[in-house]
Amino acid sequence: MTDTQGTTTPPRKRLFISLMGFTCLIVVGLTFLAWWVPNRGLANIHPQLPHIVGIVVAALSGVAILGTGLLVLTTALGKDIFFTRFMRLVVIKFLLPMIELVGRGLGLDKDSIRQSFIAMNNSLVISQRQKVKPDRILVLLPHCIQLFDCEIKVTGDIKKCVQCGRCDIKGLVGIGKKYHVDISVATGGTLARKVIVEKRPKLVLAVACERDLTSGIKDCYPLPVIGILNDRPFGPCFNTTVDINKIDEALSQVILQEEPASKTA
Template structure:
């Protein structure tokens, strides 16, 4: 049974919509936390309900303002305010809540993750980062190499003989063209080890929805641009990737 990504590229609007729903739910919960105790607070002091209202209104304003900033940053592709901090809020706090709310509405987690990756990419590129080639790392999953290939390129992509049977050839040539470090990892543990050792300022990562989402969370605050792979033969087996998408991501960040 094959598993393929949708033909249309993942869109960030789904994640933005779910983020808006999450924001209103948070505001509703904040309101409830204010409304429930007000009947008792007045008995302690007549000004306490008013004070509690101001505090909860401020919290609601922060939630609404943060959501508005993220929407505007995503819509206009410009770093308006606190983009790096807001990206952390989305990654660390909003994403788990949004995934939970999405499943309530019957939206598959992978669909939400696709949208999250697209939004993360938008937030990273909105900062208009310019990174030297020697501070960029292209990180690839081992499943891009053909399963029956006798030459394993994990850890050293230069072992590839450039036969052209898989996308490793094009990726190795791309890294050579721009003089950018490139590595193939067998899993999240090795990927983190490579990042710690090479200390890049930006990572362009190829993976499936789950691994990309996990990697972006683990790497924060290190900026990561994610590119989803294609899985014509199912997950983790002879996967493919559009090399042009990776080159396009590189052009956005190279000086």
């Protein structure tokens, strides 16, 4: 959610989970209705046909309810229970559009739903407990994270930063040195996709607004993406900031720490 100064508060996964449960009930209800309405007509075709269709409807409803329950448990426990990667596919490709439609019908703010989706996605990615080597992780930043009037543009090479400390680039350079990860700055979605194709990471940590993160997570699947929302004290796409600690915390959970070389022969 965004306040009047443009800063973002921590996203709440429970909004997406609540909408997901509500959407599940709608799907189950529509499925049941699709069976019940032609029920008498099916009996005319064959006496057992209504029972067969009823079993199929019950099975589909059970799968929907079970899938929703597994997503809730995975998010709550932070553990990869069953089929987390497949569940990410279901959430990203199918549930998100339906949930956005339901949320719009309920008059909910679109960015609030997206924030909750991003938090849900992050939980699913981290719950897989996948450890990735530093050279296979890409940290992707928007160009607006750098001061608008800075004469040294770091797009393409963040190491050009002169470390003046006026924006968050200095702290991000420090993160890159600490974890030995590749950090790139992209001016838009097209360039971001180009960078991902060229560098071929196994995991992406992206900083952006709700809209760009949501579309990026969808476009990159099955590549796991952890999204970190930026803060926008001066409005969108202008002198934005990011909480360096959130990036540090996220990387610490997914990076594969190399064992120190033995000092003995």
